Amino acid sequence: MDLPPDWIDPPDLATARAAQVALAARVVTEDALGPVRLIGGVDISNTRFDPENLVFAAVVLLAWPGLEVVASASAVRRATMPYIPGFLGFREVPALLEAWAKLGERPDLVLVDGHGVAHPRGLGIASHLGVVLDVPSIGVAKSPLVGRPEGELGAEPGEAVSLAWKGRTLGTVLRTRRRSNPLYISPGHRVSPATAVEWVQRCGTGYRLPEPTRQAHLAANVARRAHGVAKPGAPE
Numbered sequence: 001m002d003l004p005p006d007w008i009d010p011p012d013l014a015t016a017r018a019a020q021v022a023l024a025a026r027v028v029t030e031d032a033l034g035p036v037r038l039i040g041g042v043d044i045s046n047t048r049f050d051p052e053n054l055v056f057a058a059v060v061l062l063a064w065p066g067l068e069v070v071a072s073a074s075a076v077r078r079a080t081m082p083y084i085p086g087f088l089g090f091r092e093v094p095a096l097l098e099a100w101a102k103l104g105e106r107p108d109l110v111l112v113d114g115h116g117v118a119h120p121r122g123l124g125i126a127s128h129l130g131v132v133l134d135v136p137s138i139g140v141a142k143s144p145l146v147g148r149p150e151g152e153l154g155a156e157p158g159e160a161v162s163l164a165w166k167g168r169t170l171g172t173v174l175r176t177r178r179r180s181n182p183l184y185i186s187p188g189h190r191v192s193p194a195t196a197v198e199w200v201q202r203c204g205t206g207y208r209l210p211e212p213t214r215q216a217h218l219a220a221n222v223a224r225r226a227h228g229v230a231k232p233g234a235p236e
Contacts, residue, residue, distance in 0.1 A: 003132055008094055009080055016087055017121070024122035026131050032190040033109055033136035036064050039203065040107030041212025042129065044092045044114075045220035048083040050229060055079045057095035058219035060212065061107055067203065067211045073102035074223040085145065086120050089128035096129055107135065109191070109199065111212040115139040116188035116196070118163055118170040120146055130189025137188030138196040139171070140213050144184050149173045153182055157204075160197065172197050180208040 007023060010016040038061050045056040054076055061071040075098035081090040092114075115124025116139030123131075124145065130137030147165035153173055163171040163184060171186030174197060187196050203210035209217065 007132060008090075008097070010090060013084070013087065016081070016090055020087075020089075020121045020123040020128075023128060023131050024117075027117060027122060027127050027187075028190045029117060029187040029192060030190075031192045031195050033195075036108045038062070038070070038105060038107040038109075039064050039067075039199075039212050040110035040135075041210075041214070041216035042096060042110055042112040043213055043216035043220045044095065045217075045224040046079070046091075047229070052229075053079045054224075054227065054229060055091055055095040056220050056224040056227065056229070057092065057099040058216050058223055059096065059099045059103060060215045060219055061103065061105060062212055062215065064108075065202075067205065069215055071103060071105065072215075072219050073099045074219060075099040075102070076223065076227055088114070089123065089125045092125055093128055093132065097132070100133065110135055110137045110188070111140050111200070111203065111210055112137055112188060113140060113142075113209075113213045113217060115141045115145050115184065116171065116186035118145060118147060118165075118184060118186035124186070124188075126186070126188030134189075136190040138191055138199060139184075139186040139188050140200060140210060141184040141186075142181070142209075144173075146170070155179075158201065169193070174200060176200070176204055176210070177206070177208045183208070 077095040112126035116126040126139030
């Protein structure tokens with residue numbers, strides 16, 4: 001797909017907001033994925049306090065069902081968009097596309113550290129990336145951006161409640177590990193809400209994060225450290 005430049009690097013916030021609306025209109029929240037042989041994990045490492053405004057992107061490929069890492073690629077770019085909640089996709093997608101282009105194979109499904117449709121304009125980073133690459137994607141976020149749980153979440157792994165906002169269900173609040181904070185799961189693109197939760201659970205290996213985004217997190221931090229950029233105040 002020949003992407004409009006504003007979908008990747010808009011010149012201002014008004015253009016970025018319009019691009020999000022246009023991209024969100026293309027999001028598919030029904031299952032449109034085939035057999036899964038390779039699962040991608042995607043994460044970014046950066047800090048808003050970095051004077052160079054660098055973004056370190058990592059994409060890992062894991063074999064299914066063994067979840068062994070079979071490939072990894074990273075990229076570093078200087079962000080052109082300031083750190084503004086709700087617009088982080090424009091900081092992160094350019095570096096992710098560069099890392100993606102280095103992969104020898106294309107994953108059949110991608111788990112993204114961030115939100116899918118659980119976003120004020122329905123376009124978190126998982127949806128943004130899913131649409132521009134036309135790949136099935138799932139948002140796996142560590143904290144909510146909008147919405148609140150519908151009910152009290154149980155303490156055991158596998159407990160789940162809906163994430164609701166303005167009368168709509170945007171995703172699922174999922175406990176993946178006892179005594180750990182839950183994850184906020186939402187469809188990114190070409191994946192239904194139920195299937196998104198199922199795949200996150202299938203990719204669990206006893207950690208809070210599913211294995212694809214856990215490995216992507218580690219790879220993004222390696223890329224950042226290799227560049228000599230510390231993350232002040234954040235435990236590694």
